[in-house]
Amino acid sequence: MATPLPNHPQLRGNYAPIQFEAECTDLIVEGDLPADLEGSLYRVGPNPKFVPDQGYHWFFGAGMVHAFHFGGGRVNYLNRWARTPKFEAEETAGKPLPMSFITDPDTGAIQSDRRNGLANTHIIWHGNQLLALEEGSHPFSMAPDTLASAGYGHYGADLQDAMTAHPKIDPLTGDLHGFGYMSGAIGSKTMTYHVIGADGVVKRSERFEAPYAAMVHDFAVTRDYVLFPVFPLTFDLDRMSKIGSPFAFDGGAGAFIGVLERDAPVSEVRWIEAPVCFVFHYLNAWNEGQQVTFDAIDFAVAPNFPDPNGNLPGHAEAQGRLTRWLVNVGTGQIDREPLVDVAAEFPRIDDRFAMGRHRHGFLATASQRQRGDGGVFHEITHIDLDSGQQQVWDAGFGSGVSEPVFVERSKKADEGAGWLLATVYEPERHTSSLVVLDAMAVADGPVATVRLDHRVPYGFHGSWRPAG
Numbered sequence: 001m002a003t004p005l006p007n008h009p010q011l012r013g014n015y016a017p018i019q020f021e022a023e024c025t026d027l028i029v030e031g032d033l034p035a036d037l038e039g040s041l042y043r044v045g046p047n048p049k050f051v052p053d054q055g056y057h058w059f060f061g062a063g064m065v066h067a068f069h070f071g072g073g074r075v076n077y078l079n080r081w082a083r084t085p086k087f088e089a090e091e092t093a094g095k096p097l098p099m100s101f102i103t104d105p106d107t108g109a110i111q112s113d114r115r116n117g118l119a120n121t122h123i124i125w126h127g128n129q130l131l132a133l134e135e136g137s138h139p140f141s142m143a144p145d146t147l148a149s150a151g152y153g154h155y156g157a158d159l160q161d162a163m164t165a166h167p168k169i170d171p172l173t174g175d176l177h178g179f180g181y182m183s184g185a186i187g188s189k190t191m192t193y194h195v196i197g198a199d200g201v202v203k204r205s206e207r208f209e210a211p212y213a214a215m216v217h218d219f220a221v222t223r224d225y226v227l228f229p230v231f232p233l234t235f236d237l238d239r240m241s242k243i244g245s246p247f248a249f250d251g252g253a254g255a256f257i258g259v260l261e262r263d264a265p266v267s268e269v270r271w272i273e274a275p276v277c278f279v280f281h282y283l284n285a286w287n288e289g290q291q292v293t294f295d296a297i298d299f300a301v302a303p304n305f306p307d308p309n310g311n312l313p314g315h316a317e318a319q320g321r322l323t324r325w326l327v328n329v330g331t332g333q334i335d336r337e338p339l340v341d342v343a344a345e346f347p348r349i350d351d352r353f354a355m356g357r358h359r360h361g362f363l364a365t366a367s368q369r370q371r372g373d374g375g376v377f378h379e380i381t382h383i384d385l386d387s388g389q390q391q392v393w394d395a396g397f398g399s400g401v402s403e404p405v406f407v408e409r410s411k412k413a414d415e416g417a418g419w420l421l422a423t424v425y426e427p428e429r430h431t432s433s434l435v436v437l438d439a440m441a442v443a444d445g446p447v448a449t450v451r452l453d454h455r456v457p458y459g460f461h462g463s464w465r466p467a468g
Contacts, residue, residue: 005051010058014376014400014425014432014458017047017061022454023078031448033073034419034436036409039466040144041068041421041434043402044123044132045459049081050096055244058304060099062087063120063132063140065147066423066456068434071467075434075450080147082119082132082140099136101186109185114138114162115152121165122461126176127200129154130465133165135180135217144465158202161192165461166218166281171352174198179228181216187237187246189213191228191258193266208266211256215247215302220285220294221262223355225329227285227292228258228269231278233302243310249302251276259329272332278302283322283347286357290330295361295385297345298323298336303375318375319343322363322383340383340390342367346403346461350415350439359386360416362404362439368397376400376458380422382442391442395435400425400458406439407464416440419447421464423456432456 005011046061063082068075081087090097100113117137124131131139138159141150160183167178176196184190189212195204210216210228213235220227232253237246255274260266278299285294301307303318322340327333346364353359364377378399382391395401401422408418420437434450 006053006056008051008056010056011051013427014455015058017049017051017064017457018079018455019049020454021078021080023076024452025074025076027075027077028451029075029448030451031436031446033070033075033448034409035073037070037407037419037436038468039070039407039464041070041405041462041464042066042123042125042130043423043456043459043462044082044120045457046118046120047081047457047459048096049087050090050094052096059120060118061120062090063118063134064457064459065123065132065142066459067147068421068450069145077452078147079456080142080149082142083149084119084137084140084152085116086118104185107185109188111185112136112162117162120460122463124167124169124463125465126167126169126174127196127198129200133163133167135164136162139163154200155196155202158205159194159196160205160207163194164216164218167194167196168219168221168354169351170221171354175203177221177226179216179219181210182213182235183207187213187235191216193226193228193260206266208258208269210258211271212253214253217280218282220282220292220296221355222285222287222292224262224287225292226260226262227294227327228260229255229274229279230258231255231274231302232276233278233305239308243306243308245306245310247302248306248308248310249278249313250308251301257327257334270329272327272329272334274334275336280320281345281347283361284349284354284358286355287329290328292325292327292329293357294325294327295339295347296323296325297321297347320345322347322361339385340365340381342381343377344381345377348404348406350406350408350418352408352411353415358415359384360439361385362406362420362442364401364403364422365392367392367394376425380404380420380437380442382416382420382439393437393442393445395424395426398427402456402459403461404437405462405464407466425455425458430455
């Protein structure tokens with residue numbers, strides 16, 4: 001039986017889940033839809049159907065996928081829960097259930113069930129599969145048109161361990177590069193490097209050792225290198241009884257970047273020391289010889305997580321800034337340069353230029369920030385990283401924009417020539433809309449706004465699948 005939501009900041013306003021699945025055809029469009037916008041936008045985020053009375057965290061809600069299908073000058077919409085075994089067990093029980101774990105009968109090591117997760121963090125198209133991703137599990141397949149759940153297991157036994165929600169797809173080869181952490185068991189420092197071909201066949205799934213057990217949300221890949229940054233959001237199961245979380249940001253553990261040449265065995269991963277900070281997301285990375293450059297959203301500490309004494313970070317510490325990292329993987333020299341001096345997250349590029357030098361970046365930003373605003377972003381920003389110039393579209397303080405997803409005008413278009421798609425929560429309407437922005441003229445505002453009569457709750461990531 002469903003019950004009222006607990007009084008929790010991540011269950012209020014547009015963080016609150018919606019409790020229905022819908023299908024809406026021919027949505028109202030204000031403005032003019034670009035004629036070349038033919039395909040589907042997918043977004044995913046936490047949307048629990050059943051919520052525990054205590055101990056809820058936004059990261060651990062059941063995944064719901066939202067799809068906007070563009071075609072023939074019209075937009076159709078539907079949303080569906082990712083019906084993982086955990087979700088279906090909760091529906092049967094009529095209540096929230098804990099994550100399931102597997103105990104090794106020989107060693108006693110405890111591991112989460114890689115095929116019984118949340119599917120709530122990112123959704124991508126690769127290997128002719130629509131994949132809902134969450135870093136503690138295997139990819140979860142869904143039908144691209146209907147969002148019917150197809151389940152886990154399409155990689156068979158070839159995919160060892162869990163896979164990040166932020167794999168990188170090489171635009172030249174179609175290969176997908178991914179990783180997993182705490183692969184050996186919960187609390188282990190073992191990581192896994194995955195490579196999956198454009199045809200969906202696993203090429204590599206190999207384990208290696210990190211300096212310590214930590215939450216590693218994202219990583220960076222260039223034409224020649226794979227970088228595994230490990231920041232000190234460390235794991236200790238004993239903390240659960242003391243501070244209510246096994247994860248804590250412990251700066252004393254140091255920070256490290258694992259460096260691997262792309263074709264080398266994982267036994268050749270080298271670790272170099274890095275500045276102590278925290279990064280959830282990377283915009284992109286490239287290299288010129290041994291000089292690697294990547295752009296990332298830097299935080300002083302891990303937002304939404306305590307320190308080892310159970311203290312949550314202060315307001316100023318919890319603001320991320322787009323920062324350029326200059327890493328010489330030969331000497332270990334690291335320098336950092338600030339790029340955008342406002343709170344920012346959810347960085348995206350024109351993915352045709354992934355792993356190579358990029359010029360344009362797109363971000364969700366908040367030039368106005370105050371305590372109690374829920375960490376919501378109200379702007380979409382384009383930065384030209386060659387000139388440093390920025391363009392900003394402001395949805396209005398109090399509104400909430402999603403990650404902007406870039407769609408190129410054509411396969412041969414110049415970098416950045418295309419559209420940005422983002423959902424916007426409008427508090428005065430208590431509904432959401434989908435905006436289409438010219439990526440090179442963001443400040444001009446939406447060229448089209450697609451109206452919904454309900455909310456799309458705040459979520460994480462999304463992607464575009466072209467028609468055909």
